[in-house]
Amino acid sequence: MTALAFIVGVVLLVVGLAVSIALHEVGHLVPAKLFGVRVGQYMIGFGPTLWSKRIGETEYGFKALPLGGYISMAGMYPPSSDDTDAGRPRGRMRAMFATMVQDARAANDETLVGVEDRVFYKLSVWKRVVIMLGGPVMNLLLAIVIFTVLASGIGVQTATTTLASVNECVISADAGRTDCVASDPAAPAAEAGVLPGDVLVSVDGTPVSTFADASAIIQDSPNQALSIVISRDGAEKTLSITPALTTRAVTDDLGRAVVGDDGAVQTEEVGFIGVGAQTALVAQPVWVGTEMTFERLGAVAGVMTQLPVRVYETAVDLFTGQERDPNGPLSVVGAGRLAGDIAAVDAPIQNRAAGILELLASLNIALFVFNLIPLLPLDGGHVVVALWDGIKRFWARLRNRVSTPVDATKLVPVTLVVVVLLVGMGGILVLADLFNPISIV
Incomplete structure (x- = not known):
């Protein structure tokens, strides 16, 4: 019975995270369509497509690796320019990065065919910011809803x-x-x-x-x-x-x-x-859920600002066998284990449901804060690009000049470094959650 309860807890959290990711992408999708951007795909997960269906101009579907999601918008970046440094001497590393930039530009150019007036990069700055913030804000709103259900529906x-x-x-x-x-x-x-x-x-x-x-x-x-x-x-x-x-x-x-x-x-x-x-x-007054959300938001933001240090400390605890900080970072694997442990404890079902809901709400707050980090490929990085483009446009107008759009494909090498670091930190947290997990007892 305990094993079954553990499995149920894990499944409930996985389903909750899937819904959270789906709503995150809806937060991007809805304003993008409202502002006229062509959205080619709305996908939950990465890798091979398991199922998809085209509705209108957008393909909706699920992919094999449920580790996130994305929407594919036309013209995330301006079209490739004719200026190229072909023929210039370059080292092997520079050549590899140049190839990556060209591949990113080619992939972006494909989305521009036939929809030149329905592209993301041509939108005003505020519209691009709204689209990119829509996903994280959706996670924040979901956290408020969950905490409100927890506080006013189940009780504290x-x-x-x-x-x-x-x-x-x-x-x-x-x-x-x-x-x-x-x-x-x-x-x-x-x-x-x-x-x-x-x-x-x-x-x-x-x-x-x-x-x-x-x-x-x-x-x-x-x-x-x-x-x-x-x-x-x-x-x-x-x-x-x-x-x-x-x-x-x-x-x-x-x-x-x-x-x-x-x-x-x-x-x-x-x-x-x-x-x-x-x-x-x-049961608490209805506004307590919002108060709980922003109290937890401050704690999660504190962890995120020290994420590299916290992950390093987690790695040290993993290899030394020391007990981990219960308020430290954890992976999806660790969240699943905690959900299973909560579901398997000897407590009234209301208490166990409250524990899983609180965990899911906290994960949505973590998604909100994490995606606001101002680095590509995260939403916060795209917001920074949009703001920088706005500053360039404003400065050009003051000088009676025409500003060229910011070409974020040039940042692909930096994006790769960020992705490698995030994958590395995620790997450490997964290992720690497997071999030195946080315990609720």
């Missing part, structure tokens, strides 16, 4: 006002133990008669709807008597509880202990009554 795991546990005593965070001893003072809640299953109604006259609301008041009120109203068996009861002053570890937004420059865990003094809350999936 939240500590409720129903108490799950009541501590017997107060143990300082630096005591180095978890069991009570005779010298430990009794926990204020236990001393006041609080029991597991009680529901917090108000603290110090303030109604509380979440455990976090109650905790904030209690932690800010050490050694101050508080009037706490609880509900037990349908009846309300008012208790007077004085939070004890105790030391606890400082945690970040993810609940992890904050470590100082000296390597020691940072601590703070807070009020404490010794209760733990039950957790449940609680």
Whole structure:
């Protein structure tokens, strides 16, 4: 049963990624057609074509390697010019790059036949930018939709006002133990008669709807008597509880202990009554999904800005056997393994569905950020080319001259280097995900 659940989780993620890629390409396709560009192909995947169908002037289909997708637009670049450096002395490397540029120009020229007025490079700058940003923006919108379904439809795991546990005593965070001893003072809640299953109604006259609301008041009120109203068996009861002053570890937004420059865990003094809350999936307001998206966007962008360093660290962890950073980069293989692990855990199906949806939303955010990197062949690289062309046109107008379109085929050698680097980094991540995977336990 666990193996079957693992497979189901992997399949669900693969299907979700396929839909994400398809919608990414739709984000390019729709504005391209609206602006009159001839689109010859809309393909999901690369390599040999498995299935295709022509509708109008566009061939839609699936290819053998589901590692991305593309649309083929007429005239991505201007036609080949007559200026050539044929006959000039050149080394072997320069000759190879020159051949690559000529091949790219020849392939581009084929798309210009019969559609000279429906080509991409002749569009205004803003239209080209809209077309190229359409794909990444579609991934961002999909992430917002998924996080909204997750937060408002399924709910977010939240500590409720129903108490799950009541501590017997107060143990300082630096005591180095978890069991009570005779010298430990009794926990204020236990001393006041609080029991597991009680529901917090108000603290110090303030109604509380979440455990976090109650905790904030209690932690800010050490050694101050508080009037706490609880509900037990349908009846309300008012208790007077004085939070004890105790030391606890400082945690970040993810609940992890904050470590100082000296390597020691940072601590703070807070009020404490010794209760733990039950957790449940609680539906959030509809705007929370968007907030979650942009919070995750910042974290993913931070990883992307350090991608080469993060991949290097992943490679070091792979060869040394060290545990990987759970917030580090991963490949599609790693994402599939995580989805399988989430689906196979012993938890309610709602929790497992929420975990897979959160993973899929995060991958869409990664696709959004990754495709904005200003390097060809990524969408961000095409945006830079369009902006550079716009600057050239503007400068030419100021000088009463005619600007020639930017010929991005000259950047094919640079594009090849970028592709090789991306394939290399992807290969390292795949190996790491196979032999040193990130674990959710």
